[in-house]
Amino acid sequence: MLLKNCYKTDDFRKLAMQRLPAPVFHYIDGGADDESTLKRNTAAFETVDLVPNVLTGVDRVDLSVEVLGQRLALPLFFSPTAMQRLFHHEGERAIANVAEQIGTLFGVSTIGTRSIEELGRHNAPKLFQIYVHKDPALTTDLIERCKTAGFDALTLTVDAIVAGNRERDYLTGFTTPPKLTPRSLLSFALHPGWSLNYLFREKFDLPNVSRYISAGSSIASSVTDYLDSQMQRSINWEDAARMVEQWQGPFAVKGVMSVADARRCVDIGATAVIVSNHGGRQLDGARAPFDQLAAISDAVGGEIEIILDGGIRRGTHVLKALARGATACSGGRMYLYALAAAGEPGVARAMRLLQDEMERDMILMGCSAPNELNASMLAPRDQSTG
Numbered sequence: 001m002l003l004k005n006c007y008k009t010d011d012f013r014k015l016a017m018q019r020l021p022a023p024v025f026h027y028i029d030g031g032a033d034d035e036s037t038l039k040r041n042t043a044a045f046e047t048v049d050l051v052p053n054v055l056t057g058v059d060r061v062d063l064s065v066e067v068l069g070q071r072l073a074l075p076l077f078f079s080p081t082a083m084q085r086l087f088h089h090e091g092e093r094a095i096a097n098v099a100e101q102i103g104t105l106f107g108v109s110t111i112g113t114r115s116i117e118e119l120g121r122h123n124a125p126k127l128f129q130i131y132v133h134k135d136p137a138l139t140t141d142l143i144e145r146c147k148t149a150g151f152d153a154l155t156l157t158v159d160a161i162v163a164g165n166r167e168r169d170y171l172t173g174f175t176t177p178p179k180l181t182p183r184s185l186l187s188f189a190l191h192p193g194w195s196l197n198y199l200f201r202e203k204f205d206l207p208n209v210s211r212y213i214s215a216g217s218s219i220a221s222s223v224t225d226y227l228d229s230q231m232q233r234s235i236n237w238e239d240a241a242r243m244v245e246q247w248q249g250p251f252a253v254k255g256v257m258s259v260a261d262a263r264r265c266v267d268i269g270a271t272a273v274i275v276s277n278h279g280g281r282q283l284d285g286a287r288a289p290f291d292q293l294a295a296i297s298d299a300v301g302g303e304i305e306i307i308l309d310g311g312i313r314r315g316t317h318v319l320k321a322l323a324r325g326a327t328a329c330s331g332g333r334m335y336l337y338a339l340a341a342a343g344e345p346g347v348a349r350a351m352r353l354l355q356d357e358m359e360r361d362m363i364l365m366g367c368s369a370p371n372e373l374n375a376s377m378l379a380p381r382d383q384s385t386g
Contacts, residue, residue, distance in 0.1 A: 003342045003349060009313040009334055012350055016087075016340035020194060022187040023172035024086050028336050031280035032164035037288065038280030041311030044288035045320055048378045053366035061362040062369050063355070067305060067328045068153040068250040068271055070125040073103030074355050075370050076318050079276075079309055079330040080107030080129035080155070083176055085114070085204060087340040089197040092119055094344035095335065099124035102351055107155070107330070110142060111226070115207040120149025127153045129254065131160065132232045132239065138212045143246055145208075154247045155274060156240055159255030161233045163226075164282035176226070177204040241268040252307065257292055259299045262306075272305035272327070279310055279332055290321060294375075297325025315357025319365065323373040 001015045017025050031038030063074040078095050085091035092106075092114040099106035105125040108116065110133075119126060128146045132139050146154060168174075173181045178188075178198070188195050198204070206213075213230060244251045253265045254274035265273045275289040275296055289310045297306055305328075308321040312331040321329050338350035367373055 003346055006338075006341065006346075006349065007353060009337060009350070012337040012341045012346060013333075015342070015346075016337040019191065020087065020340050021178075021184065021191045023169075023174040023178065023184050024194070025340070026168040026172050027083075027174045028087060028333065028340065030166055030168035031284065032166055032282055033284035035280060035284065037277055037284050037286045040288045041277070041280050041290075042313050042317075044290040044311060045314075045317045047291075047381055048320060048324075049381050050316065050319065050323075050361075050365060051377050051379050052364055053377070056366035056368075058363050058366055058368045060368065061359045063358055063362070065328050065370050067105065067307065068125075068127065068252060070105055070152055070250075072105055072125070072328065074358060075322060075326075075328040076312070076351075076354060076358070077105040077127075077328065077330050078107055078335055079332045080109040080112070080127065081332040081336055082109040082111040083113055083206075084336070084339065085202075086176065086178070086198075087336060088343045089201045090339075090343045094339055094347055096122040096124055096126075097344055098335075098347045098351055101348060102355060104351075105152075108151075110208055111206050112208060113204070113206060116142070116145045116149045116151070120146075120151060125153075126151045127155055127252070129155050129157055130243075131157055132235050133209070133213070133230050134232050135212055138209065140246075141212075142208060143243070147247075153250035153252065153271070154243070155252040155254045155272075156243055157254045157278075158235070158240070159257075159276070159278050159282050161231050161235065163228050164278070164284070166281060176206075237264055237268060240270075244269050252305075254309065256296070257287060257289070259295050262296045262300045262304070266300055266304050270304060272307055273300070274307045274309050274330065275326075276309035290317075290324070293321060293324045293326060301325050315354050315359075315361050318354075318358055319361055319373060320378060322370050323375060323377045325375070 006012050065075040095106045107127040109129050110131045128151045173184050250271040252272040252274050253270050255276050256262050256273040262273050277286045289308050306326050308326040309330045312334050318329045335347050338346035
């Protein structure tokens with residue numbers, strides 16, 4: 001498959017599968033346990049149908065929305081994801097460049113592979129995703145570095161205090177940095193393009209944490225071992241409130257799934273809740289974000305921004321989320337497959353296709369702006385007819 005023949009997320013996924021060694025591909029592709037939540041995240045969008053209005057006179061669409069203090073050209077942005085240079089040597093640099101090109105926000109992970117300082121030089125709006133490590137000095141240092149580097153928003157991830165049971169990683173022997181094992185050697189050998197880039201370009205590093213922690217940078221570690229050994233499990237709402245106060249800027253809580261927790265986010269002064277189950281990689285059997293969106297929107301809509309994260313594969317998925325009460329959407333796999341497939345050109349193509357879908361589908365819905373979408377434009381699908 002060639003990049004020019006990729007038109008949907010699954011096409012980029014197939015191309016990524018061709019280009020990545022199996023351990024790396026399955027790290028992107030996999031979920032926890034039986035992966036039922038991973039599958040449900042996208043399937044949930046098929047439980048409702050769009051109901052368009054016609055003869056509305058719409059001939060152009062303004063997709064822009066305001067999220068986390070930033071005006072974005074479209075209601076979809078790059079969720080923070082870890083270890084991007086494992087998927088393509090450009091890593092987060094490619095995502096930042098595409099965010100600049102299309103006018104959206106990009107997220108950066110604590111365990112990313114480009115530094116806060118490098119990515120801070122990009123002009124696109126920037127969101128830093130913070131994990132609370134056991135070393136409190138590391139958390140304080142990360143926040144201060146983000147302030148100095150000019151990041152626009154901070155998000156606290158709350159659903160990864162222990163690692164999910166990611167069985168694909170056990171089977172493939174995935175670690176970061178990757179290490180050769182009898183199980184993985186053949187797959188690395190059969191993907192010489194990836195392997196040569198990994199061996200002869202910049203040394204793999206987790207620059208945001210490596211000054212404190214060797215695991216994942218100079219010492220190979222599984223993701224499970226890293227999360228279980230380095231993350232602070234006992235964080236609570238008081239800790240989150242202190243972080244809001246320390247940051248003094250737009251602040252999101254990522255991993256919120258219950259109405260009660262969404263209400264607590266309002267109470268501590270957060271700017272946004274990111275309704276997410278970590279891409280189905282943590283608690284298998286958890287509800288899909290789209291399934292929870294209506295309840296959270298009914299409870300706190302208008303009091304706090306609501307970002308739907310997870311399962312986005314089509315422009316119509318974004319429209320359904322907006323109609324159900326989301327302010328905007330974000331996603332990871334939707335661009336990680338494209339990054340792995342072709343670097344920056346792959347990400348640019350994937351996002352342009354999604355943007356085109358959203359513009360086209362908004363016209364077909366009879367809407368000229370995201371705030372015109374509402375719950376009356378969704379109808380439950382009759383499951384008996386498929």
